[in-house]
Amino acid sequence: MFSLEFSRRYSMAHRLRAGAAPRCAVPHGHNETVTVRLQATRPAPLDGQANMVEPFERAKARWHRWIDERVDHALQLGAADPLVGWFRAEEPEHLPRLLVTPGDPTTEVLCCLFMAKLNAFLAADGGRLRCAALRIEETPTNAVSFDGDPLAMLPEAAPGFLPWWRRPDLSINDLLPAPDDAAAPARVTLRAAVA
Numbered sequence: 001m002f003s004l005e006f007s008r009r010y011s012m013a014h015r016l017r018a019g020a021a022p023r024c025a026v027p028h029g030h031n032e033t034v035t036v037r038l039q040a041t042r043p044a045p046l047d048g049q050a051n052m053v054e055p056f057e058r059a060k061a062r063w064h065r066w067i068d069e070r071v072d073h074a075l076q077l078g079a080a081d082p083l084v085g086w087f088r089a090e091e092p093e094h095l096p097r098l099l100v101t102p103g104d105p106t107t108e109v110l111c112c113l114f115m116a117k118l119n120a121f122l123a124a125d126g127g128r129l130r131c132a133a134l135r136i137e138e139t140p141t142n143a144v145s146f147d148g149d150p151l152a153m154l155p156e157a158a159p160g161f162l163p164w165w166r167r168p169d170l171s172i173n174d175l176l177p178a179p180d181d182a183a184a185p186a187r188v189t190l191r192a193a194v195a
């Protein structure tokens with residue numbers, strides 16, 4: 001089967017608070033590269049004319065827009081990190097720049113969140129492609145890759161609530177309604193109801 005592979009580079013900062021990597025408890029940054037492998041959900045032979053699974057431009061458009069506009073230069077924080085509350089109180093204008101993860105923002109969880117988000121984009125674009133594997137190079141010497149079902153690796157959301165990584169919008173957290181997300185006000189109300 002054919003695979004389409006795309007790489008994108010972004011800068012990020014994060015910190016890990018759970019204690020598994022004590023050196024990483026203080027905010028610090030990396031320039032990371034994410035590489036995705038896409039496959040057709042219904043593989044077909046080449047047609048002898050266009051000979052494409054899908055034009056690269058179409059296959060990667062939403063994904064690269066999200067990486068460039070939202071993930072690049074975001075601060076990645078675990079949902080329970082007190083820095084989230086600090087930004088809410090002191091610099092709420094920067095809340096859209098926080099990428100909030102369930103538990104510490106490790107490269108492992110990022111792989112699953114990114115893959116789930118990419119699959120949400122691909123489903124919204126017609127479901128012709130799906131992400132078969134994803135790899136993040138955190139540093140020149142450390143990388144994590146994942147294949148399989150990313151949702152099986154992540155905590156379940158409250159019933160009726162779609163977390164940001166399952167929505168085909170540009171969001172990177174659930175702290176605020178995303179400006180491009182018409183359904184967000186209803187979802188925030190629903191989340192308040194289940195909390």
Ligand SMILES: Nc1nc2c(c(=O)[nH]1)N=C([C@H](O)[C@H](O)COP(=O)(O)OP(=O)(O)OP(=O)(O)O)CN2
Nearest residue numbers: 016021023024028105106107108138139140141142
């Ligand atoms: N399993 C994981 N372990 C670690 C992660 C992670 O996401 N998953 N992350 C970190 C830190 O982010 C750390 O900044 C990067 O790791 P580290 O090995 O310290 O990076 P170096 O560039 O210093 O690597 P060298 O090969 O030693 O130069 C830690 N662990």
